[in-house]
Amino acid sequence: MMLEVEGLNAFYGEQQALFSVKFDLAEGGVRTLLGANGAGKTTVLRSLCGMVRTNGDIHFDGKAIAGWPTEKVVRLGVAHVPEGRGTFVRLTVEENLQLGAMTRRGRAAIAADIDRIYDHFPRLRERRRQQAGTLSGGEQQMLAVGRALMLRPRLLLLDEPSFGLAPLIVEELFHILRQINRDTGVAMLIVEQNAALALELAEHAYILETGRIVMDGPAAEIGADEGVRRAYLGY
Amino acid sequence: MQLFLQQVLAGLANGAIYAGMALALVMIFLAIDHLNFAQGEMATFSTFIAWQLLAWGCPYWITFVLVVAISFVGGIAIERVLFKPLHNADILANLVAFIALFSILNSADGYIWDYTIKTFPTPFGSKPLFGSVLIDAHEAGMLVVTAVLLGLLYLFFSGTRLGLAMRAAAHNPVSARLVGIRVGWMTALGWGIAAAIGAVSGMLIAPVVFLDPNMMFGVLLYGFAGAVLGGMTSPGGAVLGGFAVGVIENMAGTFVPYVGRDLKLTIALLVIVAVLMVRPAGIFGRTTVSRV
Numbered sequence: 001m002m003l004e005v006e007g008l009n010a011f012y013g014e015q016q017a018l019f020s021v022k023f024d025l026a027e028g029g030v031r032t033l034l035g036a037n038g039a040g041k042t043t044v045l046r047s048l049c050g051m052v053r054t055n056g057d058i059h060f061d062g063k064a065i066a067g068w069p070t071e072k073v074v075r076l077g078v079a080h081v082p083e084g085r086g087t088f089v090r091l092t093v094e095e096n097l098q099l100g101a102m103t104r105r106g107r108a109a110i111a112a113d114i115d116r117i118y119d120h121f122p123r124l125r126e127r128r129r130q131q132a133g134t135l136s137g138g139e140q141q142m143l144a145v146g147r148a149l150m151l152r153p154r155l156l157l158l159d160e161p162s163f164g165l166a167p168l169i170v171e172e173l174f175h176i177l178r179q180i181n182r183d184t185g186v187a188m189l190i191v192e193q194n195a196a197l198a199l200e201l202a203e204h205a206y207i208l209e210t211g212r213i214v215m216d217g218p219a220a221e222i223g224a225d226e227g228v229r230r231a232y233l234g235y
Numbered sequence: 236m237q238l239f240l241q242q243v244l245a246g247l248a249n250g251a252i253y254a255g256m257a258l259a260l261v262m263i264f265l266a267i268d269h270l271n272f273a274q275g276e277m278a279t280f281s282t283f284i285a286w287q288l289l290a291w292g293c294p295y296w297i298t299f300v301l302v303v304a305i306s307f308v309g310g311i312a313i314e315r316v317l318f319k320p321l322h323n324a325d326i327l328a329n330l331v332a333f334i335a336l337f338s339i340l341n342s343a344d345g346y347i348w349d350y351t352i353k354t355f356p357t358p359f360g361s362k363p364l365f366g367s368v369l370i371d372a373h374e375a376g377m378l379v380v381t382a383v384l385l386g387l388l389y390l391f392f393s394g395t396r397l398g399l400a401m402r403a404a405a406h407n408p409v410s411a412r413l414v415g416i417r418v419g420w421m422t423a424l425g426w427g428i429a430a431a432i433g434a435v436s437g438m439l440i441a442p443v444v445f446l447d448p449n450m451m452f453g454v455l456l457y458g459f460a461g462a463v464l465g466g467m468t469s470p471g472g473a474v475l476g477g478f479a480v481g482v483i484e485n486m487a488g489t490f491v492p493y494v495g496r497d498l499k500l501t502i503a504l505l506v507i508v509a510v511l512m513v514r515p516a517g518i519f520g521r522t523t524v525s526r527v
């Protein structure tokens with residue numbers, strides 16, 4: 001297993017947000033983390049990147065990375081599309097993409113990757129010299145995904161990638177994600193409100209409720225179970 | 236007209252020094268959200284090191300480069316030792332650290348080199364530039380050296396990956412970490428660059444105001460005024476603000492009757508207060524959203 005998490009607790013100040021969370025993810029796998037607002041989905045992703053105080057085990061490639069500083073985790077090849085997009089609003093679109101490749105060497109390969117991102121999201125190419133803060137919400141979401149891909153990650157953490165995107169664009173984005181997963185073998189952990197779409201892309205799903213994983217199973221089964229859908233996924 | 240031009244040029248020459256100090260202040264402010272009011276003492280200390288090397292017979296430009304390098308390393312060391320541990324501390328703890336730095340450097344100056352006022356050489360000479368009545372050679376040198384320094388900094392920040400990483404870390408530290416930037420080291424680098432800029436400003440102004448432990452006191456005030464005028468969050472604005480303050484100061488000293496040289500600092504500050512009443516974030520600054 002590339003990523004193995006066990007007995008993970010997370011805290012905001014005194015308040016505990018995750019309780020003994022356990023899950024894993026294989027090389028090249030795609031899994032999704034579903035649950036209501038405030039369930040702790042974002043907190044799981046933050047825990048992996050050392051952005052909240054945690055205890056418990058997190059293993060990536062057999063390394064115990066719990067408690068590592070964020071930038072050190074990222075340097076292992078973990079890219080994170082954060083909640084709220086994390087745009088560098090005062091820098092240009094292209095600078096945002098360049099920053100995604102900050103830990104990489106090789107100008108030519110980086111330039112080629114930026115070009116590939118522009119092929120995926122032509123809208124970004126048109127706005128490459130524009131301040132990123134002037135992009136629409138949806139465009140910034142594309143930029144956030146593009147920036148994460150610039151790392152050439154081995155694990156991609158996506159926090160509600162569909163947030164703020166029009167339905168057609170969401171379909172397209174998920175299509176692109178599937179393609180990238182197939183082409184590059186990057187593993188993905190996806191947090192989504194759009195459960196139907198996430199379950200289509202992922203092979204396995206975890207359902208989180210008030211900081212605990214209350215159910216997990218193959219995505220097809222979870223999606224097919226009407227009781228689960230009604231109780232946890234709201235559709 | 237000739238007097239007017241003379242005063243503008245002299246103002247710009249002083250303004251170059253204020254611009255340097257303003258830029259140094261803004262660099263650290265962007266990185267840690269605090270005003271480094273020991274910036275002037277850091278520059279003075281650097282200038283004393285230069286004075287010592289020159290007294291030992293080291294050639295001027297070798298001294299110049301050495302002192303810039305020493306100051307750069309010193310700035311990084313100050314951040315690592317004194318301010319990195321205070322990374323999450325409140326404003327009072329930071330204030331105490333700045334006071335400590337200020338008084339340590341100030342009394343170190345006096346202890347090592349005593350308080351007598353020292354002359355400091357200029358490599359440009361103080362004759363009129365090419366026989367011109369408009370500007371003397373040292374003033375021209377201040378302008379040229381500062382222009383070169385600012386140009387290099389501009390190229391560094393706009394054209395290199397490290398410069399981009401530093402800007403990203405200052406603007407959005409959380410996202411910067413998420414792309415793998417070592418934000419702590421970018422802060423340290425900011426301190427190093429600020430200290431190096433201060434060293435250049437100190438060595439350039441010392442022939443004019445003479446060297447003593449309190450040499451940069453007034454200069455820092457003008458630099459601060461320039462930074463506030465331009466906007467504490469805008470490096471380019473701070474530079475322009477510094478030049479503007481230099482010119483305003485000189486004009487006030489020359490053309491405002493009775494006030495003369497005594498009150499020109501007051502006048503410069505009044506102008507700035509007036510600007511801030513219209514634009515509280517400075518001319519080029521952004522209103523900052525406070526951190527949560």
Ligand SMILES: Nc1ncnc2c1ncn2[C@@H]1O[C@H](COP(=O)(O)OP(=O)(O)OP(=O)(O)O)[C@@H](O)[C@H]1O
Pocket residue numbers: 012015017035036037038039040041042043044083
């Ligand atoms: N910065 C914070 N400080 C304090 N508590 C927080 C913070 N961020 C989240 N929490 C709390 O932790 C719990 C889990 O929050 P989290 O953001 O992980 O939920 P989520 O599942 O991502 O929700 P959403 O679907 O709304 O994004 C919530 O109760 C929330 O109030």
Ligand SMILES: [Mg+2]
Pocket residue numbers: 041042043083159
């Ligand atoms: Mg969330």
